[in-house]
Amino acid sequence: MQNGVNQMPMTITEKILAAHAGKERVVPGELVSVRVDLVLGNDITAPVAIKEFNKIGVKDVFDRERIALVADHFVPNRDIKSAEQVKTVKEFSRKHGLPHFFDVGQMGIEHCLLPEQGLVGPGDLVIGADSHTCTYGALGAFSTGVGSTDLAATMATGETWLKVPETIKFEFEGTLKPWVGGKDLILYAIGAIGVDGALYKAMEFTGAAIAGLSLDGRFSMCNMAVEAGGKNGIIAPDEITAAYVEGRCRRPYQFYRSDPDAVYEKVYHFDVALIEPQVAFPHLPENTRPVSEAGNVAIDQVVIGSCTNGRMEDLRIAAGVLQGRKVHKNVRLIVFPGTREIYLQALKEGLIETFVTAGGAVSTPTCGPCLGGHMGILAGGERAVATTNRNFKGRMGHPESEVYLSNPAVAAASAVMGRIAGPEEVV
Amino acid sequence: MELKGTVWKFGDDVDTDAIIPARYLNTSDPKELAGYCMEDADPAFPARVRPGDIIAAGKNFGCGSSREHAPIAIKAAGVSCVIAGSFARIFYRNAFNIGLPIFESPEAAADVELGDEVSVDVNTGTITNLSKGKTYRANPVPPFMQQIIAAGGLISYIAERMKRQCTK
Numbered sequence A: 001m002q003n004g005v006n007q008m009p010m011t012i013t014e015k016i017l018a019a020h021a022g023k024e025r026v027v028p029g030e031l032v033s034v035r036v037d038l039v040l041g042n043d044i045t046a047p048v049a050i051k052e053f054n055k056i057g058v059k060d061v062f063d064r065e066r067i068a069l070v071a072d073h074f075v076p077n078r079d080i081k082s083a084e085q086v087k088t089v090k091e092f093s094r095k096h097g098l099p100h101f102f103d104v105g106q107m108g109i110e111h112c113l114l115p116e117q118g119l120v121g122p123g124d125l126v127i128g129a130d131s132h133t134c135t136y137g138a139l140g141a142f143s144t145g146v147g148s149t150d151l152a153a154t155m156a157t158g159e160t161w162l163k164v165p166e167t168i169k170f171e172f173e174g175t176l177k178p179w180v181g182g183k184d185l186i187l188y189a190i191g192a193i194g195v196d197g198a199l200y201k202a203m204e205f206t207g208a209a210i211a212g213l214s215l216d217g218r219f220s221m222c223n224m225a226v227e228a229g230g231k232n233g234i235i236a237p238d239e240i241t242a243a244y245v246e247g248r249c250r251r252p253y254q255f256y257r258s259d260p261d262a263v264y265e266k267v268y269h270f271d272v273a274l275i276e277p278q279v280a281f282p283h284l285p286e287n288t289r290p291v292s293e294a295g296n297v298a299i300d301q302v303v304i305g306s307c308t309n310g311r312m313e314d315l316r317i318a319a320g321v322l323q324g325r326k327v328h329k330n331v332r333l334i335v336f337p338g339t340r341e342i343y344l345q346a347l348k349e350g351l352i353e354t355f356v357t358a359g360g361a362v363s364t365p366t367c368g369p370c371l372g373g374h375m376g377i378l379a380g381g382e383r384a385v386a387t388t389n390r391n392f393k394g395r396m397g398h399p400e401s402e403v404y405l406s407n408p409a410v411a412a413a414s415a416v417m418g419r420i421a422g423p424e425e426v427v
Numbered sequence B: 001m002e003l004k005g006t007v008w009k010f011g012d013d014v015d016t017d018a019i020i021p022a023r024y025l026n027t028s029d030p031k032e033l034a035g036y037c038m039e040d041a042d043p044a045f046p047a048r049v050r051p052g053d054i055i056a057a058g059k060n061f062g063c064g065s066s067r068e069h070a071p072i073a074i075k076a077a078g079v080s081c082v083i084a085g086s087f088a089r090i091f092y093r094n095a096f097n098i099g100l101p102i103f104e105s106p107e108a109a110a111d112v113e114l115g116d117e118v119s120v121d122v123n124t125g126t127i128t129n130l131s132k133g134k135t136y137r138a139n140p141v142p143p144f145m146q147q148i149i150a151a152g153g154l155i156s157y158i159a160e161r162m163k164r165q166c167t168k
């Protein structure tokens, strides 16, 4: 990683891309063919990819160990068609002897599951047929979403092409206010730059506030890079990353960091001491407001979970707010842990009991309500506060329903109050 | 090649949930998906869209999920091409991969209106608004994308390459 006299400085994103392109250096705008460490598909995108893969005319996948297929969106199977889709993926996995196919029982939401299972690590290059594949940037990996055809091509070749993005640096300095976490920082940033504010760009998150953030908080941030149009979100690995990946990662990994004189397209500087818990109003993640300015918004449902906020820290925070309290009579609370291990741990810590005692429903891991798939669909005119990542029109059900995005503490407090509320109103 | 059709106009940030809502993603059958195309943005669209029609929209078209079902639905609905101010990254990539012609032109996207007759010269990227008598130039397509188009989509491109590797 030494930056010699003649070497151009590079960002962490550029370094990972260069390493996987077999080059000394890459520059933004350059088109590179890269080797991938892992490629991912789910029960919606993999069936389309499998159809395309079969057209290529190769007998085998490039590497059985480097393909992960996760049935998470419509599972446990919502209907016959969903069941057929999962069957297609299961049969493909059996035929090619893929060890990393995850179905109900072992599965989790893909972006919670793969890091937990040690299938992605720092310095990796990962592509996945799911837009939130950018989540793994929290480990210091380059990861980005593609479509099914790219998944098919990569399963055959082990390679893909990428344009080296310019990088935008987001510096978060200062000390976090109570109840503020990674979710709020990313919502705030998206509010500041807009849903296409980082279109085609790498988003690099740095600063003292990021250094102090748990990995769960970092996952929430990188997860939502795509909500600003970003190609990837990334955080340089540090001791917190090292503690997480040690003994967990199944492949050797490598820590990259940006050179001090690396070139950025833009630098944003945020003082986190000024950031309150955020709420993104319908129908775009950029419509953010501090929770204190949300006004009186009555709600019908609260959803806590997803690949953004379905991890241990999120459940602990939500349970902390709900402990000894009751969900408002007008509200349905649905909690869906990100993975089976998170579910188990929450069970051991008594969090599941807290949710159920409060009047909430706890689901097995699934994407379910996050994408309006099943397990919590909204009727016309209904409103939900959700810890998920998208509040597009109709995202959680009826096109006339509304989704408000928040962190788990705000979601839990809103469940108790029956309207959008900050946690300090409750705790 | 020239594409010619009547314009359906949409705004900024048309997301993939608007193009094809997730509730229909339990199938990947193009015909079935086409029946729900743009439903949440304009409920009349699936029934009224005619072969050759053109979708025009503002910035960040196709933002949101990676579902290839979105360009597939648009293509299967008979839409000849999409003109937008800008495209979200994954949608852009997917459209080329499956062979849905898309053109980036903020000027054309801003000017065209619902019902305008528009023609597009695919080779030169020239967009002509026949109703208004105006022409625009779309942003050039990157050379690598041109190779994919010439091969007939990414899968044919890869299949060709794999064959060459095997015979080497």
Ligand code: SF4
Pocket: A073, A109, A110, A111, A130, A132, A306, A307, A308, A366, A367, A370, A371, A388, A389
């Ligand atoms: S939890 Fe939601 S955003 Fe995450 S992968 Fe599932 S559907 Fe997509």
